[in-house]
Amino acid sequence: MTGQNISDIIEAYLKQILAEQQQIEINRSDIAAQFNCVPSQINYVIKTRFNEQQGYWVESKRGGGGYIRIEKLQSTDLDEYLTRLLELVGTQITEQDLQMFLQQLYDNQLLTKREAQIMAIMGEHKTLNVSNQEAEETLRANLLIALLNSLRYKRS
Structure with a gap:
């Protein structure tokens, strides 16, 4: 993983999961702890690499039971x-x-x-x-x- 920054690594991890599932639900703090980074780094990755232009739908709920749901958009037509x-x-x-x-x-x-x-x-x-x-x-x-x-x- 030489030459990759933490954002690239987090993106690759999430995309690997999305390759196996249509949708994932993550807890921002859990992912931040897993990659030893601040939760705002997770927000940055989600905002810049998982948006509609890139074929993803993101939904988030803040608070104690909060989550970030990422869904790979697919069009049949x-x-x-x-x-x-x-x-x-x-x-x-x-x-x-x-x-x-x-x-x-x-x-x-x-x-x-x-x-x-x-x-x-x-x-x-x-x-x-x-x-x-x-x-x-x-x-x-x-x-x-x-x-x-x-x-x-x-x-x-």
Whole structure:
């Protein structure tokens, strides 16, 4: 695990459990104790690595009997799934958010690794070469929207 930080390790642990189960329920303090970190580290991992853009639904209840429930979202209908992703894109998107979307498309076998890498390169700041951040994020969103729409329809 050389080169991995505690967030990477916690993420890998939770994803390993989610690979075996559709949903998990964890106690933030128990996981923090298991990894010898502060509970806020668990919050950070959940917030940044288990959100809707990455294909997860998170529900939490605070207090003594509190829990964090993480569920891997699955869509039985490809069109419904792509429509949901399109709604999440909005009109602007950061480079980091683009990476999350591409990872989700790869994980769901809608893109090959090579296709995801090419799209990531196309959405990089240095590739877009736009001086205005708002315009850059709009352009990146337009590229992702075009990609998602192209996945809806087969071309001959």
